[in-house]
Amino acid sequence: MAVKSAERVLKVFELLAQHPEGLTIKEISETLAFPQSSTSGLIETLFQANYLTVDFSKKYKLGPKLIPLGSIAMNCLDVAAQGLPFLKRLMEEVQETVFMAVLSDSELIYVAKINSNRSIRTTAEPGKSKPLYCTGLGKAFLTFLPIEHREKVLRDLTLKPITSKTITDKTSLKEQLDMFAKIGYAIDDEENEDGLYCLAAPIYGVECTIQAAISVAGPKERMLKNKERIVENLLHTSMGISDSIGYR
Structure with missing residues (x-):
């Protein structure tokens, strides 16, 4: 109505x-x-x-105020449309749920979700938002944003516990982000939803800055068992999407 x-x-x-x-x-x-x-x-x-x-x-x-909204909408359409074939292929390779999200101010907005035949139930859906500090996708943004932007976002964040594993101390979060920067991807270890383990990687655009992030999520035990293969496919896919939107 x-x-x-x-x-x-x-x-x-x-x-x-x-x-x-x-x-x-x-x-x-x-x-x-x-x-x-x-x-x-x-x-x-x-x-x-x-x-x-x-x-x-x-x-x-x-x-x-309409200018950034229009720009974000254009980016969402471009990146999601360009990335969809890559995401479908990634899902087929890892047989877990695959997501893509963009950043709007200090909010994580999901723009794509590809379910596998054995997907587990999750509250993340296209159009919905989630906190940055306790999701794999959000922590990918916090890890790979330009340093000044990252610090500004971190200053404004309030770290509230969502599960028993949610990091609520900014010093600990920053240490984790530094580790993610070294390995090239971010991890959510049941920090946003109990039982859900997530691996996330950045998508870079023509200006060599992060434009979106993609992730693979599934039950922790199954994800850890196949982690090496999932990470390899995740990073390969993130680079493929980045190249397709102009990153060199």
């Missing part, structure tokens, strides 16, 4: 995208056949949140 207020926001964005010179509240109201009183409140809310700007003639235009 559609939500009327959300539909109106989307229609405002679509209308203003067609009018880069901007429109007044009256013009928006008349074009979209919205009541002017409710349109005024809607536009003011979007303006206060920086989704819209206004000029001296009281014409509203799309605002700066």
